[in-house]
Amino acid sequence: MRPRTSLHRPIPLTGFRLWGAANGDKPSRHRRRPPWWLPVLTVLAAIAVGADVAVAQEVAPIGTYSTVRQSGEHCSGYSVDLWRTAGTIRGLFHSCQGLAGDLPAGLIERSSYDEKSGRLSFEARLTLGNDYVEGREVPSKDLFTFDGRLGAAELAGTLKKIDQVYDDDKGVTERIRLRKQRATLPSYPSLDDWRRQADQILKINGPKW
Amino acid sequence: MPLSGAFWVGQFPGSRSIADLELDFRQRVQRFLNAISSARAGLPDARAANARSGAPNFAGPVVVGAPAGAVAQAGPAQRVQHPHVQINATFRPAQRAYMMHYSWLITRNQIDPVHVPAYQPIGNQQTPVDIQWVHRDRSGRPDIAASMRAALEMVNGFQIANLHVAPALDSNHVHGRAIDMTISWVGNMEIVDNLNQTVLINTLPRNGTNRRLIELGATYQVYHLRHVSADPPHWSYNGH
Numbered sequence: 001m002r003p004r005t006s007l008h009r010p011i012p013l014t015g016f017r018l019w020g021a022a023n024g025d026k027p028s029r030h031r032r033r034p035p036w037w038l039p040v041l042t043v044l045a046a047i048a049v050g051a052d053v054a055v056a057q058e059v060a061p062i063g064t065y066s067t068v069r070q071s072g073e074h075c076s077g078y079s080v081d082l083w084r085t086a087g088t089i090r091g092l093f094h095s096c097q098g099l100a101g102d103l104p105a106g107l108i109e110r111s112s113y114d115e116k117s118g119r120l121s122f123e124a125r126l127t128l129g130n131d132y133v134e135g136r137e138v139p140s141k142d143l144f145t146f147d148g149r150l151g152a153a154e155l156a157g158t159l160k161k162i163d164q165v166y167d168d169d170k171g172v173t174e175r176i177r178l179r180k181q182r183a184t185l186p187s188y189p190s191l192d193d194w195r196r197q198a199d200q201i202l203k204i205n206g207p208k209w
Numbered sequence: 210m211p212l213s214g215a216f217w218v219g220q221f222p223g224s225r226s227i228a229d230l231e232l233d234f235r236q237r238v239q240r241f242l243n244a245i246s247s248a249r250a251g252l253p254d255a256r257a258a259n260a261r262s263g264a265p266n267f268a269g270p271v272v273v274g275a276p277a278g279a280v281a282q283a284g285p286a287q288r289v290q291h292p293h294v295q296i297n298a299t300f301r302p303a304q305r306a307y308m309m310h311y312s313w314l315i316t317r318n319q320i321d322p323v324h325v326p327a328y329q330p331i332g333n334q335q336t337p338v339d340i341q342w343v344h345r346d347r348s349g350r351p352d353i354a355a356s357m358r359a360a361l362e363m364v365n366g367f368q369i370a371n372l373h374v375a376p377a378l379d380s381n382h383v384h385g386r387a388i389d390m391t392i393s394w395v396g397n398m399e400i401v402d403n404l405n406q407t408v409l410i411n412t413l414p415r416n417g418t419n420r421r422l423i424e425l426g427a428t429y430q431v432y433h434l435r436h437v438s439a440d441p442p443h444w445s446y447n448g449h
Binding site for chain 2: 064066068070071072073074075076079094097098099100101102103105128129130131132133134135137140163166168169181183200201203204205
């Protein structure tokens with residue numbers, strides 16, 4: 001007789017009440033045992049459903065916070081679009097130092113948010129423009145670091161910016177206070193949908209590093 | 210003719226490169242930028258040094274007067290630095306300005322999509338914008354709601370939703386005759402103007418709105434916007 005491999009060994013049903021005898025039930029010779037693959041399938045299905053739930057988790061808007069001011073065809077300041085999903089903060093950071101529109105943007109990364117205190121910190125990589133170095137134009141490597149508090153009406157804290165193209169750049173730190181804007185952000189049925197729209201913006205105005 | 214919508218955001222992209230400036234202005238900018246990037250910054254405060262040594266405190270002569278290359282040497286422990294220049298925008302195609310302008314107006318109910326005029330070529334920017342602003346329902350009637358939604362997609366893509374005024378249809382940027390850039394340095398700076406004179410800049414602020422730097426830029430025929438604080442990064446061929 002061919003020995004059974006572990007793959008063919010019946011999986012003990014301990015813990016499963018699908019077909020097994022309950023306490024007090026008389027074991028029946030005619031009661032069918034579940035096929036060996038059923039628990040495996042059940043576990044796999046549970047994992048798959050869990051993954052689907054994670055992907056399909058709604059990405060709900062928190063809002064846009066901005067200090068961007070427009071003067072003529074130019075603008076200056078910062079803007080942050082924030083969403084919440086699965087207990088984490090997602091978002092895009094924008095900076096305007098020139099023409100209005102086509103704002104350089106970066107994904108909010110390494111974010112940390114404490115819902116109780118409202119403390120929020122994050123980093124964002126942007127390319128604000130081309131650095132002119134020794135007669136050549138090089139995409140800038142602007143790293144923004146924010147540490148502050150997120151409130152219902154404003155996002156306030158300290159923003160540090162350093163351009164990593166320049167070895168001797170000591171960075172600039174400033175206190176910023178971004179007011180929540182009236183315009184509402186869209187919500188997305190899943191993180192994938194949110195990523196798609198973020199990628200569209202980042203493809204054109206995102207960091208080049 | 211493709212309908213309006215997010216697709217158009219990726220068309221006719223703007224530029225941050227001086228290579229996309231109009232030829233004559235590009236040459237002026239190149240000379241100015243070369244002067245800035247080779248300037249010596251991080252120099253000690255000459256006024257303070259003179260005061261310590263008992264020398265008369267000069268009242269602010271801008272031009273040192275020495276030919277380029279004959280400037281004072283930095284101290285042995287002093288590391289010469291160069292100013293930092295970051296170019297934020299140069300050229301915005303007229304077609305992009307057109308799409309920004311009218312998509313913004315549509316979403317603000319300031320123009321009916323039906324009445325948006327066709328793109329009028331500016332200068333040598335003759336490539337038409339074959340955009341269909343009016344979406345139609347199955348019976349062929351204008352679908353204003355769908356047209357508005359599509360315009361909003363564009364406004365969001367261009368990131369102009371929060372602007373208070375529609376983006377300009379025509380400007381020096383559209384003609385490649387303007388540049389937005391941030392300039393910064395530390396300490397005092399020696400820089401050569403277009404007359405080959407070395408100029409000491411020991412005044413504040415240490416950025417592109419410094420009056421002496423603006424005067425020096427004018428020797429290269431690169432003019433800061435006349436109302437300096439209105440648009441700090443904006444320089445152009447005529448000061449507008």
